[in-house]
Amino acid sequence: MTPGDTSKKQHTEVQGAGLKDDLYWMSLALEEAGQCGLDVPVGSVVIRNGELLARGRNRREIDCDPSGHAEVIALRQAAQATSSWRLTGTTIYTTLEPCPMCAEAIIQSRVSRLVFGAYDVASGACGSAFNLFVPGRIFPIPEVIGGVCEEDCRNLLVEFFRSRPGADGGEAR
Numbered sequence: 001m002t003p004g005d006t007s008k009k010q011h012t013e014v015q016g017a018g019l020k021d022d023l024y025w026m027s028l029a030l031e032e033a034g035q036c037g038l039d040v041p042v043g044s045v046v047i048r049n050g051e052l053l054a055r056g057r058n059r060r061e062i063d064c065d066p067s068g069h070a071e072v073i074a075l076r077q078a079a080q081a082t083s084s085w086r087l088t089g090t091t092i093y094t095t096l097e098p099c100p101m102c103a104e105a106i107i108q109s110r111v112s113r114l115v116f117g118a119y120d121v122a123s124g125a126c127g128s129a130f131n132l133f134v135p136g137r138i139f140p141i142p143e144v145i146g147g148v149c150e151e152d153c154r155n156l157l158v159e160f161f162r163s164r165p166g167a168d169g170g171e172a173r
């Protein structure tokens, strides 16, 4: 950016404010992830217009639920909180790149924006292992932003798998 170039400066400031919000909401998702206990530490929150609608954390072990991923739980709670499965205008923050199940649930529920932390080469459906967010589908595809608080999100997972080798049938990723 060159001095005096106000248009670029303005754009940068808007991005800066947006990033500050993203960091705040991701810190709440990280709080959820940090409370997973025996479950792989992944947390999610759903917001709309700066208001928290739902929080979720991975509960597969504790609930014996194969679909008990943080995103699905947060989406379900957000739908209940708003009495509508249509979550247009919401942003979901999640500490790990969503798997195909969660990615499709995010698309199906019409979430407008997805922000995730760590990339997941094993199951990530935002481009790492698959990409469900391709243009040309009937439904609007959410805006996707990856790598927010990436290191903190990944460190939680690395520490989890280090203390529980073989958990989830995989290794730290």
Ligand SMILES: [Zn+2]
Pocket: 069, 070, 071, 098, 099, 100, 101, 102, 103
């Ligand atoms: Zn998932």
